[in-house]
Amino acid sequence: MKIGELAERTGIPPRMLRYYEEQGLLVSERSANGYRSYDEADVERATRARGLVQAGLTTRLAKVVLDVERQCAMAQPTCSRELAEMLATELAALDERLACLTKSRDAVAEYLALTRNGDLLRAVGAA
Template sequence: MKIGELSARTGIPPRMLRYYEQQGLLESERALNGYRAYGEADVQRALRVRGVVQAGLSTRMARVVLDIERQCELESPPECSLALAEELAGELEALEERLACLTKSRDAVARYLELSRHGDVVAALSANQVARPA
């Protein structure tokens, strides 16, 4: 698929997909005409990249995390220097703090809506999340 189709399927603008590729987070083949060509697996990879970056990781750290995920899937023993382990521990702590903050904000918004006359909106959202596979 071309970059436009990947963009349409992921909701990620082509410019951002090119940036991800420049940063080594996404790869494409090149057709004879020079156009980028992506495979089906690149849809999930692009979505995962966007999620990790939106979670607050730098693109450099996102690349590290995605490589770690790939290693874990292969069940090969990870190679990790002490410096990288310390850096990852710092990222883990920052992620935990962001998760706590987001959870508190989510709960406050949900509680506010539940107490308002539009509590049914929250119930409908919760029902949709339960019905959707993770």
């Protein structure tokens, strides 16, 4: 599929898809006329890349995570000590961010629950 179709299927603008490719998050095949060509696996990878970046990971780290996920699908994934240390550090940072987000979410939910608009909690599944 061409970049326009990938953009349509993922909801990611073509310009962002090109950026993901520049950063190594996506790899496209090039046809004789230079057009990018993507396959079905790229739909999932692009969507996953966007999610990781939106969650606060750098594109460099998002690439590492995507590559690790691909390796986990293999029977015997490999991981250097340096990569393991980097991932452990990032895991700790993600845990801190999750704790902060959870605290913020709980504060907002508590505030809403105390107002006359508490019914909105059920509408967003935060009850």
